[in-house]
Structures are given as structure tokens and as C-alpha cells.
Amino acid sequence: MWSRGSHGRRLAALTVIGTAIVLPLVVFVLGPNMPPGKATQVAAGQVVDNTVLLVVMTPFTVFILVYLGYALVCFRAPKGEAELRDGPPLRGHLRAQVAWLVTTTAAVLFLAIFGTAELLADNGSGSGGGPSPAWKPGGTVLPVQVIGQQWEFTYRYPTYGGVETAQLVLPQGVEIAFHVTSLDVVHSFWAYELGVKADANPGVDNIAYVKTKKLGTFQIRCAELCGLWHGYMFDTGKIVTRSQFAAWIGARRRQFAPVAKYLPPYSTTYAPDPPYRAG
Amino acid sequence: MRRPRLIGFNLLTAVVLGVGGYFLGWWLGRQVTGPSLDYFGDTGQNDVALFVAYFVGVVGFLVGLGFANYPVQRMLGRPPSLREKETEGVGRYFGLCTDHKVVGIQYLLGIGAFIFIGGLNAMLIRFELLRPTHLAWNGNNYLTLVGIHGTMMMGMMTSGILGPFANYLVPLMIGARRMAFPRIEALTFWLLMAAGTILMTSLAFGGFPTGWTGYAPLDEQANMGIDAYIAFFALVGLSMTLLGLNMLATVITMRAPGLTWGRLPLFVWGTVSTSVLMLLAAPVLISTLFMLALDRTAQTGFFNSQAGGSPYLYENLFWIFGHPEVYILALPGMGILLEILPVFARKPVWGYRLAVTGMLGIMLLSFLVWQHHLFVSGINANLRPFYMLSTELISLPTGFIFVCALGTLWQGRIRLTVPMLFALAWIFNFLVGGLSGVFLSDVPSDTTTHGSFFSMAHFHYTIMGGLIFAFFAGIYYWVPKMTGFQLNERLGKIHFWVMFVAFNSTFGPLLVIGFLGMPRRVVTYAGYLQGANDWVSVSAFVLGASMLVFLGNFVWSLAFARVPAGANPWGSKSIEFQLPSPVPVHDFDRIPTFGADPYPYGQDGAAAAAGQRPIVSPARPTR
Amino acid sequence: MSELASDATDYSVVEREPSDVIAENLKAAARLWSSATVFFFFAFLFAYFYLRSLNQEHLWKPKGVHPPQGLGAAIVACLVAAAVLLHWAAVDQRSDRRPAWRLKGALALALGLAAIVLQVVAWTRLGFGPTDGGFASVYVGWTGLSLLFLLATLYWLETTLAVSFRYRAHSMAAPVPVEAGHAAGDAYREGQDIEDPVAVNVAELAGLTEYWTVLAAVGVISWIVLYLL
Ligand code: HEA
Ligand code: HEA
Ligand code: CUA
Numbered sequence A: 001m002w003s004r005g006s007h008g009r010r011l012a013a014l015t016v017i018g019t020a021i022v023l024p025l026v027v028f029v030l031g032p033n034m035p036p037g038k039a040t041q042v043a044a045g046q047v048v049d050n051t052v053l054l055v056v057m058t059p060f061t062v063f064i065l066v067y068l069g070y071a072l073v074c075f076r077a078p079k080g081e082a083e084l085r086d087g088p089p090l091r092g093h094l095r096a097q098v099a100w101l102v103t104t105t106a107a108v109l110f111l112a113i114f115g116t117a118e119l120l121a122d123n124g125s126g127s128g129g130g131p132s133p134a135w136k137p138g139g140t141v142l143p144v145q146v147i148g149q150q151w152e153f154t155y156r157y158p159t160y161g162g163v164e165t166a167q168l169v170l171p172q173g174v175e176i177a178f179h180v181t182s183l184d185v186v187h188s189f190w191a192y193e194l195g196v197k198a199d200a201n202p203g204v205d206n207i208a209y210v211k212t213k214k215l216g217t218f219q220i221r222c223a224e225l226c227g228l229w230h231g232y233m234f235d236t237g238k239i240v241t242r243s244q245f246a247a248w249i250g251a252r253r254r255q256f257a258p259v260a261k262y263l264p265p266y267s268t269t270y271a272p273d274p275p276y277r278a279g
Numbered sequence B: 001m002r003r004p005r006l007i008g009f010n011l012l013t014a015v016v017l018g019v020g021g022y023f024l025g026w027w028l029g030r031q032v033t034g035p036s037l038d039y040f041g042d043t044g045q046n047d048v049a050l051f052v053a054y055f056v057g058v059v060g061f062l063v064g065l066g067f068a069n070y071p072v073q074r075m076l077g078r079p080p081s082l083r084e085k086e087t088e089g090v091g092r093y094f095g096l097c098t099d100h101k102v103v104g105i106q107y108l109l110g111i112g113a114f115i116f117i118g119g120l121n122a123m124l125i126r127f128e129l130l131r132p133t134h135l136a137w138n139g140n141n142y143l144t145l146v147g148i149h150g151t152m153m154m155g156m157m158t159s160g161i162l163g164p165f166a167n168y169l170v171p172l173m174i175g176a177r178r179m180a181f182p183r184i185e186a187l188t189f190w191l192l193m194a195a196g197t198i199l200m201t202s203l204a205f206g207g208f209p210t211g212w213t214g215y216a217p218l219d220e221q222a223n224m225g226i227d228a229y230i231a232f233f234a235l236v237g238l239s240m241t242l243l244g245l246n247m248l249a250t251v252i253t254m255r256a257p258g259l260t261w262g263r264l265p266l267f268v269w270g271t272v273s274t275s276v277l278m279l280l281a282a283p284v285l286i287s288t289l290f291m292l293a294l295d296r297t298a299q300t301g302f303f304n305s306q307a308g309g310s311p312y313l314y315e316n317l318f319w320i321f322g323h324p325e326v327y328i329l330a331l332p333g334m335g336i337l338l339e340i341l342p343v344f345a346r347k348p349v350w351g352y353r354l355a356v357t358g359m360l361g362i363m364l365l366s367f368l369v370w371q372h373h374l375f376v377s378g379i380n381a382n383l384r385p386f387y388m389l390s391t392e393l394i395s396l397p398t399g400f401i402f403v404c405a406l407g408t409l410w411q412g413r414i415r416l417t418v419p420m421l422f423a424l425a426w427i428f429n430f431l432v433g434g435l436s437g438v439f440l441s442d443v444p445s446d447t448t449t450h451g452s453f454f455s456m457a458h459f460h461y462t463i464m465g466g467l468i469f470a471f472f473a474g475i476y477y478w479v480p481k482m483t484g485f486q487l488n489e490r491l492g493k494i495h496f497w498v499m500f501v502a503f504n505s506t507f508g509p510l511l512v513i514g515f516l517g518m519p520r521r522v523v524t525y526a527g528y529l530q531g532a533n534d535w536v537s538v539s540a541f542v543l544g545a546s547m548l549v550f551l552g553n554f555v556w557s558l559a560f561a562r563v564p565a566g567a568n569p570w571g572s573k574s575i576e577f578q579l580p581s582p583v584p585v586h587d588f589d590r591i592p593t594f595g596a597d598p599y600p601y602g603q604d605g606a607a608a609a610a611g612q613r614p615i616v617s618p619a620r621p622t623r
Numbered sequence C: 001m002s003e004l005a006s007d008a009t010d011y012s013v014v015e016r017e018p019s020d021v022i023a024e025n026l027k028a029a030a031r032l033w034s035s036a037t038v039f040f041f042f043a044f045l046f047a048y049f050y051l052r053s054l055n056q057e058h059l060w061k062p063k064g065v066h067p068p069q070g071l072g073a074a075i076v077a078c079l080v081a082a083a084v085l086l087h088w089a090a091v092d093q094r095s096d097r098r099p100a101w102r103l104k105g106a107l108a109l110a111l112g113l114a115a116i117v118l119q120v121v122a123w124t125r126l127g128f129g130p131t132d133g134g135f136a137s138v139y140v141g142w143t144g145l146s147l148l149f150l151l152a153t154l155y156w157l158e159t160t161l162a163v164s165f166r167y168r169a170h171s172m173a174a175p176v177p178v179e180a181g182h183a184a185g186d187a188y189r190e191g192q193d194i195e196d197p198v199a200v201n202v203a204e205l206a207g208l209t210e211y212w213t214v215l216a217a218v219g220v221i222s223w224i225v226l227y228l229l
């Protein structure tokens, strides 16, 4: 009933209209509310990233869903057809295939380049980059060691005499360097609102950078299965003002002083007594 | 026709010898390790004895089935033979039979049983997650539920489509009467059944806490339940390697005259690309598990960072197998999709070469992307841009499959039969699954979603939404051919609609829950996520219920209603529908010669006589 | 009833399988199993270089861990020699000098068994145990897996020899007489379901020779990596 050309034009129109409707919703409504929020510069970077991903995917998704709907409406065999009648023997259409290849390749290359740029800038530094990450912050950095063990994260502040605490408190507006390691199995330090996640491996110093911005608390989870109480390995961290932090860390150091000599000295990795020692 | 004898090589003997072998192996293992490793004394933990027990048990099981007869005869110099127990009546389904159609049906029921267990596990997982705090399972039990659910599903669904449908249909589709190695084909099935049983014995040893990935050092710290996981995946790996080898040898050497590579049906192309991945990826898994078994028994230091090894080695080796494994799950689904769409759109496949290029592209790229599972692990982080690029490049060949599927619908005459509904649902589900995968492949975005319910929902969209929907499309499309009986259309549609809605209602919200920060494999979670989790759990129970509707339909239609399906219930022009249903044991009276095009729809434009392919009588009568 | 197949089972139509189809099957299988074998050992090659580069806690190769050079060289020599012998034997078989091929085949079998014995001896006199660091673990695992593959390949060689020996009286030209029994497979069918089993023997040896060459190559690489590097 409808000629081939008009199907094509109608589908193109529906796709354009659909995209025109969905794109603003994605950019202005969905995008900004994407996780993990804007508590730090790295987290804000991820929100932008997620929005760009959504934007690039929108036209393809709209096209496919519109096409499926259109096909279910227009390309149907009439009900109760006496005899099976075949459709036209169409085996391919070079221009359409080349067009699809070009657009998808362009979209994929853009995403790859954009992702790499984000990674080499400081947006990707929230993820564990190993002992020597590609991107390093310029100015002063506050190192904080995160020690994962079966079933608790503890934190050491090397620039404050290596004091170890069970609660993570960070000063506001400071570039933090998380040195994440483990005493037994693999854990993964996930500070949700900070946009940080770095695996804690025994014998490895996995570094992630983040610049704190908003005051307030953030959720800490373990994101790598570490056995029986993996589900209970969660905590709440806090970003406080610099003065509050100084007071807090001072109190911790006084409390920690008598115990200090029993703990192993601060080092980037710890080698607990293994089941057996080689060599 | 001889009466199947009770004594002799059959399933009963196999089970007796299998269980007997297990205890004999356990005793042998204790003798070997007794004095030297007795410091296990109190815990009764003896990995060496358990591995020996599993090994001797499996050998006993296979000997009982009759798998040892042929090798022994061959060692005595007897010439090779191809066929065994092919015409023995219903008994042949319960033993070693070399008829590829029998093995196909055995696979369908065997894998169905085990993924049903996997599905029950999933229901218990969702039951526990009804409450953010402890409800029914403690930490270890919950992790064992998740571990067995994941391991069983992945292990079984790896040959979930190739097992039943490729074994049954590839010989028919290429015009052959058998697989290249009929006994190896039967062996792959029985290995898988032994593996599934062994995985369930993990419950007797306290389960395992590592999930399906089995990361070190947790897998070395775990108790004996992990040995069942190791034995399971080793047997699954062996079964995969042999299945891949057999399929490739069959398609390479046994195509009928006239059937060039460019004329193969796309289901066969899906099988070929999957088989290459199985042949090459499974060995890496088996070697990795061999290293893990050595670490646990001979105290080697492969994955122990204090003994010269490193957990990073396990992670890398596991994912070098891991990612090809997930495309081993995806490609057969694509094969079924592109085989079914032409039939119910009454149009040839659009862009046959593009689709084949897509499948081969996915196959090749799948080996270059594995570190996208390790973005935050700290492993050579400077390579992340490369892995981001290689992972996102896979969207191109997958995109080809999508555009070929959509092109096939163009100006078609679509009939919404049950197989077509499942095929169309595959397109929607796999789109959501694939796009969520592209999110995960972007490192900054993956920083939040790694190890969260978002990545879990991603792979359920691609596997449950993709593979399992294609699996059911294949069941409704080919079971009438395999059994000769129709599956009830109305019950089929109820099953589809409940499953489609419940599936999206289960895993759609899980994408959001993952984004909101719920980690994977946690028995307790943050309170504010309970509402969403309860919605998901209830939807999952409805999804489980839809499976019962399917089972009801399956049993009722095949055992009671038994409505004969006839040779070609769908008016398909594919060759297997030119044969009677069920297909006789000898497949073809004469080996056919193939015409030019596997999808000759729309050839004569007007009335499409249901199903006559232009088959020329064979040139060489003997072959 | 479709024109491709009758409804009822007409099993008589399943003729005796032409030997060239079986030959094709075996050659394809040899090549496919070779590629799978390479990937089995790729995992250990990856483990070797990865653990060596990490050298976690400097425990890759603690002092005093040295592989037995002499035995290592002997093992790989046996493998390579057996491969050469098999190639020679294949030439003999193709030109119908079957007793000569059987002799070379038996020699290759002996060399294979010697390689296994030498490896076990090497294990007993290693001077280090599996717990002695990364290299020790990779050595034990790698050689262990090689042993398993060698055993399986020797079984394959033995069956090829046994068939050739059993039908030594038959010239290649005359087809083998009908012989019922287990090897005939389906207990309900009389006679052999392979047209000329002796002709298949040629393909078996060809496939085996090709596979053994790959195994020997893997053996040489193992020797270089485990002993020389
Ligand atoms: C069938 C199984 C299957 C399939 C097909 C896929 C397909 C893909 N997967 Fe997935 N994945 C899994 C199963 C699967 N995955 C499993 C089981 C895990 C977790 C294992 C575990 O940790 O336990 C996982 C985890 C996983 C991760 C790690 C997440 C983490 O733990 O941090 C990543 C990251 O890159 C990823 C990416 C991808 C990508 C990019 C694709 C691509 O192939 C998808 C390509 C498809 C499309 C993109 C849609 C169609 C294309 C178009 C319409 C063209 C236009 C599109 C664009 C231009 C973008 N997957
Ligand atoms: C093939 C793969 C597959 C399939 C089909 C499923 C199916 C389902 N999965 Fe799962 N799942 C995994 C693979 C799969 N899963 C993996 C790999 C993991 C990760 C494990 C880990 O973290 O280590 C996981 C983890 C996982 C979790 C996360 C647990 C956690 O991290 O704490 C959850 C939670 O909701 C879940 C739920 C479900 C549900 C509700 C279904 C439902 O779809 C189930 C519905 C029921 C069925 C699919 C059964 C159907 C079968 C029949 C009806 C028999 C048919 C009979 C014949 C054909 C004869 N799965
Ligand atoms: Cu620590 Cu999970």
C-alpha cells in the first residue's frame, strides 16, 4: 500500500522527531541527575561522562525503537491469510549499510576518544590507577592510606605520623591521594559520592586521586567479593572543614600515640605472615 | 529391536560406577595424602582426596556409560567405527548414543534441568534480598547461592544453544548424516551432566564464597566447596573445547555438494564463530583451574602474592577466557535470531555478508578486550585507553547484526507467532544490554558501576534478555521439528508476555539500583534501596512463574496433547523443515545438493508454496 | 513424506562411510586440536612472563632454584626425535612400506615414553619444590600439563600402530573383510560402517604426525622458556 520511498521518509521523520524530543530530556533532566552526584570534581566529571554517553546513544536507540514499532504496524501479514505470501526478495542495500557503518563507527570513535581524553585529564583519576597512575595532580596532595582486610576498611595518615583510624575524615578543598592496599584477599574501596573506586590487592599500592569539594558524608562500600561478611563491609566517611579536620586528626594522634610502637611502620604495602613463605 | 538390558553399559551402570568411583577415589586420595597432610586431621579438609574422588568418579561414570569400550578396542587394533546404539528405541536416550538428534534432545532436557536449578537459586537470592538485613540466609549460604547460580548458569548456558540445537540441526543444515566425531559429541553431553552433578556436591562441603569468578586469594582461602567449582568448570571447559572442535570439523569437512561457505545458514555461521571461541578460550580456563588446583593441593604459588605469584595473574587469565565466554553466550542467540526472522517476515536475510562479518568481527575482537573487567584493579592502568577502544569497537559488528535484523523486517509480512515474539524481544533486550555495556566500557563511568548491580543487570539483559529469549525462540521454533508435536500457541504467548514484562520489570530497576550504589554479592544493603529491591524480587518471582507456564506447556503439549506438527508447521524454506518431523534416524534418503541461496523467500513473488527448496537430486549416490 | 527422507527409519541407506570423509575429519581435527593445545600452553607462557615481570616480593626465582638442564635437554630431544621419526614413518606408509613405518612408529612411541620417564626423574631430582616461588610453580604446572598431553598423544600413536599391525597381512588395495563386533559400533548392524579402515590408518598417521610436530614445537618453546631463559 505505501511505496518504499515513503516508508523511508516516514521513518526518518519519526526518528528525527523522536530524537528531538528525547535529547533535551536527556541533556537537561536525566543527565544532570546521573550518579554519583557532584560532591567532588571527579564525581562531577563522571556525571558529564554519563550524559555524553546518553546523548550519543539516543539517536540510535530512538531509530531502533521507532523502526521496531513501525515494522510491527506497517510490515504485517494480514490476519488469517489463506496462503503464505512472501515479501519482496530484498537481500541488501549498499547505501543503507554504508550509512549505518559510517554513523556507528563515528559514534564509537567519538566515545573512545572522549573517554580517553576524560581519563587522561583528571576525570578518570577516581578509579584505581595502580602504583603510578597516568594523571597526577599538580599541587600539594594529602596521602591517605586505605587498608582493606576481611571485613573492615581502616585508614592511615602518613603525614600525621602514620596514625591509623577506623573512620575516614577528609578536609575540604584538598587534593587527596588514596593509597589502597589489602592485608588478605582482594577488596575494593568504593567511596560512592566521591566517585572513587580502587581495588585493594595484597602487596599492591593502588592509587586514586580526588579533590574534595562539598562538605558532608559519603557512603563507603566494598565492591569486590571478599568472603563471608562482604555485605557488612560498609561505612560512612565525612568531608569536614580544614580546621575541624586538624582538630580531629590531632585527637586521633594523641589517642594513637601509646599504641603506635606496636603497629608496623607505615609502608605502601604490608606483607602479613602468609600461609607459607617461599624461598 | 533388542530389549535394553539392565546389566551392561547404560545410565544405571554409569551412576553406580560413578558413585562407587567417587568413594574409591576419596579412599585412594586419603591413602596418598594421609600421613603427610594429616594436619588437616581435625577439619577433615583434604583437597587432594576430593580431586581424586571427583576424577575417579567421573571416569567410573564414563566407563559405566560405555565410553571406554571404543578406546580399548582401538588400542587392540580394531578399526574405527562411527555408530553406536542409534536404533535401540527409547533406551538410546538414557545412554551413550551417537545419533546427533538423540544427543540434541538429551542436551535440551539435561541443560533444562540444570538451568532450572539455577533459576531456583535465583529465586532464593531474590527472596533474601527482600530485606536489607538478614532474612533467611547467612553470609556464606547467600554467597553459595549466588556462586552456584552464576556458575551453573554460565557453565550450562555456554553450550545451552549449541548443545541442543546445533547438535540436532547443523548436520541437517549442511546435508550430512552425522557429526565428524559422533562419540565425542555424546561425550561432551555426559561430561556436562557429570559437571552439573559435581557442582551440586559443593553444598555437602559448605559451598564456596567466591561467586562465579573465583578470584584469588579468596579461592585459596575457601574450604573444600571450591573444589567442586574447580572440577565443574574444568569439565565444562573440556566439554566446550570438544564441542567446538567437533562442530568446526563437521562444518569444515562434511558440507554437502553445492554448499559453499557463502551459502551456509546464519545459524551455522553463529555455531562456527562460537565454536572457534570455545576451542580457543576454554583451554585457557582449564589451565587456569589446573594452576588453582595445584595452588590448593601442591602449595604452588601461582596466585599467592607471598609465594612468588599474584592475584593479578588469576584475574588476567580468568578474563582472557571470561570475555570470549560471554560472546560464546551471545553469538548462538544471534544465529537463532537471524534464522527465525526471515521465516516470520517471509523475506530473505537482509545483508547476509554483513551479518557474517558481524559475527566474525565479534569473534575476533573478543580476545582483545578482557581488561575492561579490571579497569579499577590497578593492573597496567596506562593500557585502559586501548581496552576502552577495543571494547567499544565491538559495538560495530554487533551493530551489523542489529541492522541486518531490522533490514530483514523491512517490507516484510510479519506473523507474530511465539518464536517471532521471542526473536523481536531479543532485539529490544539486547539493545538495552549492549548499551549498558557501552556505559561500562567508559572508564570514568565504570568507576561507579564496576562491581555494582548495574554491571549485574547489564549482563542479565544480554544473557537473560538476549540468550535465554533466543533459547526459548529456538525451543518454540524447533521442538515441533525435533519431537513431531506442536507446542500450544496460547500457552506460549502467555509465557512470552509474562516473561517479557517480568524480565524488564526485574532487571530494568536493577540498572538504576546499581547506579544508586548497590554493590554485587551483598546479603545486606542500604535501607533506602529496599523499596526498589522488593519490586525487583516480586517481578523475579513472576518471571519464575512464567517459567512454570513454559514447563507446563512443554510437558502438556509433548506428553498429553501430542498435536502432530507435520513436516513444516511454519512454512519455513530452511532444509530441516523439508524433512519429516521428527527427523528419521538416517536423516536423508540421499545426500542433497544445495541450491544457491539459503533464504529463497520472495523468489516467486506471489503464492509461496510452503517450503519447497530448489534441491537438485544428488550427484554422488554413495556419499 | 518429503522427497528428502522417508518417515520411517530406513537405516540400510546409511552406507559404509567412504574413507576419504573420515580422512578429512581426522586432518581437520588434528589441526583444530593443535590450536587448542597451543592455547592450553599459552596460559602457562602468560603466567611465566607475567609473574617474572611482577616478581612479587622478589620471590619469582629465589636463590637455589635451577631447573635440571641435562634432563630438560634430553626430554625435548626425545620429543623432536620422535617427531622426525613419525614424518619419516608417514612417508614409508604412503609408499606402502608398512613394516618400516611400524618400526619407526614403535621407536617414536618408545621415545615418547622415555620423555615421560625422564620428566618424572627430573621431578624427583629437582632440587626445589612447588612451594619455592613463582618459577618453581610455573615449572611444575607446565611440565605437569605437558606430561598429560604427551600421554594422550602416545595413546593416539599406539592405536594407529595397533590397527596397522592387526591388518598387516592386508595390502592397501584390497578392502578389509566384514568383521562384526564392538568396533563395528551399532550392535544391531552387521558389518563395518567404515568403507576401508586400513586406508583411514594413513589419514590417522598424517594427522598424528602434524599434531606431534606442533607438540614438539611447544616442547621446544617450553625448553627455551623454562630452561634457557
Ligand atoms: C552475553 C553476554 C554479554 C554480552 C553480549 C556483553 C556485551 C558487552 N559488554 Fe558485557 N558483561 C557480561 C556479559 C556480556 N556482555 C558479563 C557476564 C559481565 C560481568 C562478569 C562479572 O563481572 O561477573 C560483563 C561485564 C562487562 C564489563 C565490566 C563491567 C565491570 O565489572 O566493571 C564491561 C566493560 O566494558 C562490559 C562491556 C560490554 C560491551 C561494550 C558489550 C558490547 O558487546 C555490546 C555491544 C552492543 C551494542 C552497543 C548495542 C547494539 C549496537 C548498536 C545499536 C550500534 C550503535 C551503538 C553505539 C554506537 C554505542 N561488560
Ligand atoms: C545464563 C546466565 C544467567 C541467567 C539465565 C540468570 C537468571 C537470573 N538471575 Fe542471575 N546471575 C548470573 C547469570 C544468570 N542469571 C551470573 C553469572 C551472576 C553473577 C554471579 C556472581 O556474582 O558470581 C548472576 C547473579 C545474579 C544476581 C546477583 C546476586 C548478587 O550479586 O548478590 C541476581 C539478583 O537478583 C540474579 C537474579 C537472576 C534472576 C531473577 C534470574 C531469572 O531470569 C531466572 C529465571 C529462571 C530461569 C531462567 C530458569 C529457566 C529454565 C527452565 C524453566 C527450564 C527449561 C526446561 C527445558 C528447556 C526442558 N542473578
Ligand atoms: Cu571487602 Cu568485599
Ligand SMILES: [Cu+2]
Residues within 6 Å of the ligand: B322, B323, B326, B369, B370, B372, B373
Ligand atoms: Cu567482558
